[in-house]
Amino acid sequence: MKQSQLFTKTRKEAPADETARNAELLIKGGFIHKEMAGVYSFLPLGLRVIEKLETIIRSEMNAIGGTEMRTSAIQVKDVWEKSNRWDDEVVDVWFKTSLKNGGEVGLSFTNEEAYSNIMKQYIHSYKDLPAYPYDFKTIFRNETRAKSGIMRGREFYWKALYSFSKDDAQHQEFYEKSKQAYKNIFQKAGIGHVTYLTFASGGSFSPFSHEFQTITGAGEDTIYIDESKGIAVNQEVYTDEVLATLGLSKDTLVEHRAVEVGNIFSLGTKFSAPFDLKYTNESGESVLVTMGSYGIGLGRLMGTIVEVLSDDKGIIWPESVAPFRVHLLALGESENVAKEAQATYDMLKDAGIEVLFDDRGGVSAGEKFADADLLGMPYRIVVSERSLKDNGAEVKKRTEERGTNVPFTDLIAHLNPNA
């Protein structure tokens, strides 16, 4: 994409009403636009990041048997009354409204009811199990206090998968697979090194749920990490009894602030019971389905990546989620530079490399460099009179102090050394 066609612009000053680093950088870079507290629009660059994350997550979900679909945002009262979650006294984050004919509806704040209701249509036999439907969807929660930029919003985009299993053994098998899938996701998203499988409170059907917690001061949770075992315990279950159960010692646990970037939860029959979601087993008996839920907030994940991976100049996107892999800068106004930069742009595109081409005229070199640092693409490639003296371009990683000049003929190989 040519930057001259990108309507968003960077700004020098962070907005006064944002103190969260993720929001400061994402707004300065033009990735997101704040609509109101806890509600953000995703601008072209920001959307590309969300789409990259979505691709990573989709790939891992499909790999463990997930089947993508899309539940509706508008939900009817009847379904939620079955699980006793329609009442505002029970759930205080509902956004509710009414139909013209007077019927009551609410905006989906989670998916258990929708999936339980839908799957009741399709699960009748043990042959129908297991099933792992999931969706990417915008979720609405009327939070009393939105905060931390895009980390805790009133409207957010998430992935939610629900597992439907015939018994606990089948459930556990998938549950373990999902742990690995989640680890893969956070590894690919570039925050694996600071993300820990964390034991958290489990509810009535399981002693624990599992959260994936990423260390950052911007987090809302306190966790205790055992570095050698690579696991952590959430403060909410940080008791002597739990530590003994998990074989952990307070001596080796280190306290950290962290943000929950994902969670997996055994639901047992909590929802299958009220929805009477049963199947007939091999013996002809009617048995309740065993369920689990598996969530990841993509906006929060994006915010977390920014919190973890940035410096005083801007964002440092991992290659896997960067809006573009390469930021190509044309410096100066000479026709020769413009021509060679355009040729480089075409060459990179033809090689299948995603590139943002700063072709803007009348913009100083310093400004282009500052923008490139702020926007944080993994590679910066500069075409200028200086680089053309060596018949090439300067290539610099965002993480490097200085670049190296690479002849045009070697550029693709330089970027794809293993190709």
Add this chain to the structure above:
RNA sequence: CGGGGUGUAGUAUAUCGGUAGUAUACAUGUUUUGGGAACAUGAGGGCCGGGUUCGAUUCCCGGCACCCCGACCA
């Protein structure tokens, strides 16, 4: 929902009971081009409602919005 704070131009800020200033961004022109260039010119502003006052952006009351701390987070 409890507590605290803040609302001035697209953005960031200053001052003030009596013509609201600066920076940046924007427009035009000239010069400039490897780390947010220079000069000139131009356009652009007091959250909403009420009160006090000769006069309110300023003081008072109410509302709304936003930020922070706490509670909540299925």
